[in-house]
Amino acid sequence: MQLVLEKRAEQSTAAALVSPLVAIAATLATMSLLLALLGKNPAAALIVYFVDPLTDGYSLQEIAVKATPLVMIAVGLALCYLANAWNIGAEGQFLIGAVAGSWIAVKTQGTDAGHWVLPAMLASAAIAGALYALIPAIGKVRFGASEILTSLMLVYVAELFLDYLVRGPWRDPAGFNFPTTAEFDPVATVPVLVEGGRLHLGAILALLAVAAAAVLLGRTLKGFEIRVVGAAPRAARFAGFDPDRAILVTFAVSGALAGLAGIIEVAGPIGHLQPGISPGYGFTAIIVAFLGRLNPVGILIAGLFLALTFIGGEQAQIAMKIPLDVTKVFQGILLFYVLACDSLILYRFRFISKSPGVLRGTG
Amino acid sequence: MRNGFLAAVAALLLASGVSGAASAADKLKVGFIYLGPIGDLGWTYQHELARQAVVKEFGDKIETTYLENVAEGPDAERAIEQLVRAGNKLIFTTSFGYMDPTLKVAKKYPNVHFEHATGYKRDKNMSTYSARWYQGRYIQGQIAARMSRAGVLGYIGSFPIPEVISGINATILGAQSINPNVKVKIIWANSWFDPPKEADAAKALIDQGADIIMQHTDSPAAMQIAAERGKLAFGQDSEMIKFGPQSQLTSILDTWAPYYISRVKAELDGSWKEQDTWGGLETKMFEMAPYTNMPDDVKKMAEETQAAITAGKLHPFKCPVVAQDGTTVECKGGDHLDDGQILGMNFYVKGVDDKVPGK
Numbered sequence: 088m089q090l091v092l093e094k095r096a097e098q099s100t101a102a103a104l105v106s107p108l109v110a111i112a113a114t115l116a117t118m119s120l121l122l123a124l125l126g127k128n129p130a131a132a133l134i135v136y137f138v139d140p141l142t143d144g145y146s147l148q149e150i151a152v153k154a155t156p157l158v159m160i161a162v163g164l165a166l167c168y169l170a171n172a173w174n175i176g177a178e179g180q181f182l183i184g185a186v187a188g189s190w191i192a193v194k195t196q197g198t199d200a201g202h203w204v205l206p207a208m209l210a211s212a213a214i215a216g217a218l219y220a221l222i223p224a225i226g227k228v229r230f231g232a233s234e235i236l237t238s239l240m241l242v243y244v245a246e247l248f249l250d251y252l253v254r255g256p257w258r259d260p261a262g263f264n265f266p267t268t269a270e271f272d273p274v275a276t277v278p279v280l281v282e283g284g285r286l287h288l289g290a291i292l293a294l295l296a297v298a299a300a301a302v303l304l305g306r307t308l309k310g311f312e313i314r315v316v317g318a319a320p321r322a323a324r325f326a327g328f329d330p331d332r333a334i335l336v337t338f339a340v341s342g343a344l345a346g347l348a349g350i351i352e353v354a355g356p357i358g359h360l361q362p363g364i365s366p367g368y369g370f371t372a373i374i375v376a377f378l379g380r381l382n383p384v385g386i387l388i389a390g391l392f393l394a395l396t397f398i399g400g401e402q403a404q405i406a407m408k409i410p411l412d413v414t415k416v417f418q419g420i421l422l423f424y425v426l427a428c429d430s431l432i433l434y435r436f437r438f439i440s441k442s443p444g445v446l447r448g449t450g
Numbered sequence: 451m452r453n454g455f456l457a458a459v460a461a462l463l464l465a466s467g468v469s470g471a472a473s474a475a476d477k478l479k480v481g482f483i484y485l486g487p488i489g490d491l492g493w494t495y496q497h498e499l500a501r502q503a504v505v506k507e508f509g510d511k512i513e514t515t516y517l518e519n520v521a522e523g524p525d526a527e528r529a530i531e532q533l534v535r536a537g538n539k540l541i542f543t544t545s546f547g548y549m550d551p552t553l554k555v556a557k558k559y560p561n562v563h564f565e566h567a568t569g570y571k572r573d574k575n576m577s578t579y580s581a582r583w584y585q586g587r588y589i590q591g592q593i594a595a596r597m598s599r600a601g602v603l604g605y606i607g608s609f610p611i612p613e614v615i616s617g618i619n620a621t622i623l624g625a626q627s628i629n630p631n632v633k634v635k636i637i638w639a640n641s642w643f644d645p646p647k648e649a650d651a652a653k654a655l656i657d658q659g660a661d662i663i664m665q666h667t668d669s670p671a672a673m674q675i676a677a678e679r680g681k682l683a684f685g686q687d688s689e690m691i692k693f694g695p696q697s698q699l700t701s702i703l704d705t706w707a708p709y710y711i712s713r714v715k716a717e718l719d720g721s722w723k724e725q726d727t728w729g730g731l732e733t734k735m736f737e738m739a740p741y742t743n744m745p746d747d748v749k750k751m752a753e754e755t756q757a758a759i760t761a762g763k764l765h766p767f768k769c770p771v772v773a774q775d776g777t778t779v780e781c782k783g784g785d786h787l788d789d790g791q792i793l794g795m796n797f798y799v800k801g802v803d804d805k806v807p808g809k
Contacts, residue, residue: 145535149528250640254610254807263570264612264796265546283558285527356524358550366521401529404517405536411487411519 184346216346
């Protein structure tokens with residue numbers, strides 16, 4: 088007798104529903120074991136991680152703040168990935184958006200520029216992000232260059248460009264030579280939604296992006312085109328859909344969203360441009376996109392959930408002295424189980440008697 | 451719908467604020483924000499040692515909490531605020547990049563006291579503290595000049611900020627006081643902690659003829675390379691002798707414990723006030739590791755220099771200080787440069803064979 092993984096003829100609907108629940112249950116079980124081994128009370132720790140942050144307004148706000156850039160970027164990435172276009176460089180588009188928007192903020196600093204500043208910053212960030220994303224997209228459709236590599240490489244170009252600006256031309260003159268711009272003027276700052284809190288306008292924009300993407304994918308011809316191009320390129324050609332155009336459009340849209348997320352982060356929670364404005368949002372968003380199964384609403388949930396683990400992890404450090412590494416292990420375990428359980432939607436276990444002939448077909 | 455949501459959030463905020471106040475404990479809660487993981491050496495580790503010293507000193511009277519690996523970006527403000535909301539009344543934020551986030555949280559919670567390391571923005575409830583490491587670098591410069599056969603020192607810089615620039619200048623001035631012809635080669639790692647890059651920098655410097663390696667980065671990688679190649683080196687932040695038993699000349703040790711203990715004490719007896727502390731050898735804000743791998747006369751010289759600096763008889767930036775371009779720097783501090791000139795230092799002194807990046 089032998090256990091093999093066999094591809095299902097059809098996706099199992101039951102497995103699709105049960106899979107996330109199994110993944111969460113398995114994660115909780117593994118975490119409990121780990122926490123018990125560390126000498127912590129698993130039930131109390133899991134409450135600190137998952138329940139406490141959801142029970143007060145402050146933590147809820149912080150979850151939304153943390154999730155905002157992740158969701159915004161991931162929605163754009165999902166469009167790309169559905170069209171079979173692999174944008175790995177959202178981090179770079181995020182940074183370039185931040186730079187382009189900050190340019191307006193820095194240039195209008197100390198002047199009596201009016202309320203047009205913030206909208207102009209948002210618009211220029213989106214445009215810059217889109218243009219930056221079009222570089223690998225054009226390389227792909229014109230020259231067949233791997234967009235995975237080129238978009239990833241451009242992340243480092245963007246990082247160093249930002250670094251140059253804040254250490255050189257845009258450095259705060261009163262900042263003792265430290266690499267940061269001066270704090271942005273109020274008209275160049277993303278407004279907060281609750282007085283004294285940190286929840287800002289960006290959260291609303293992220294929700295709008297989710298809604299727009301859901302409508303686009305579910306209700307429009309363009310959305311259908313994107314999905315067909317990704318799933319069946321040949322069929323797409325027969326239907327008159329141009330795969331190259333789909334790549335260009337999805338890259339541009341995801342670049343625009345990443346750029347927008349970048350300026351919102353800089354002009355919102357941070358308040359000035361500096362190196363290290365992103366703790367890897369562009370890369371974490373790839374995980375969020377897949378955790379959400381490339382579905383806009385799924386991405387919203389996945390982004391909020393991942394944000395919850397960050398906030399809960401901090402509170403666990405404070406309340407129960409649980410090291411940060413445990414939180415990271417925990418995020419890793421979660422991803423592992425989610426992906427493992429997802430494979431059960433497409434595959435199933437089967438016991439077979441030993442026979443090398445059958446094994447070959449299992450892929 | 452949206453208004454309803456906002457109202458709910460606001461109500462929750464109010465409710466949590468009230469309950470937070472009610473559950474304040476009798477013990478003084480002291481919080482720490484760390485830049486890196488604690489590990490077993492380096493910048494964050496030295497702050498952790500000081501925290502442990504605070505715990506040992508005050509025992510049951512206080513309770514400490516730390517958050518480690520807090521990036522100096524958008525997450526910092528939240529991490530600091532989380533400590534406030536957990537009831538910490540005195541919070542140490544231990545890296546430069548926490549300056550603006552600390553200030554924001556300080557403005558929001560006027561009854562909590564903040565201590566920010568190495569920054570320059572202060573408020574009624576926010577102090578700053580740092581150490582005059584340049585004093586130690588002057589001593590290292592003298593030792594290096596005595597120990598180098600080639601007369602070429604290799605220097606691994608982190609970021610070209612004033613603290614690092616003034617460290618390079620103090621090193622050169624110390625070295626020139628022994629041997630006016632000493633040369634310094636600089637490689638910028640553009641990181642505080644990047645072992646492979648630091649190791650590469652050390653290798654490149656040795657290949658360029660340097661026989662003494664000095665660093666303003668955090669890892670022992672350069673020390674290990676020096677040990678491998680049979681060269682001498684200085685540690686940084688922590689004791690690194692175990693990585694180069696035959697190589698380490700000395701190391702600048704961050705010793706925050708006396709300061710942290712004094713500030714917690716002030717908080718406990720109600721005398722805490724906003725202040726700017728920039729301490730040196732005289733207040734044990736940092737210390738020098740034992741002088742090793744050098745002849746007795748060099749060791750004696752180092753100890754004498756250290757004693758002179760500690761006693762205030764010798765200032766590393768004593769006038770005249772001549773800048774790289776040959777101009778004499780204005781002497782604002784009587785017979786030495788004043789603190790403002792050192793804190794904002796953005797020029798090399800004569801003898802540095804490099805250009806200040808971004809200038």
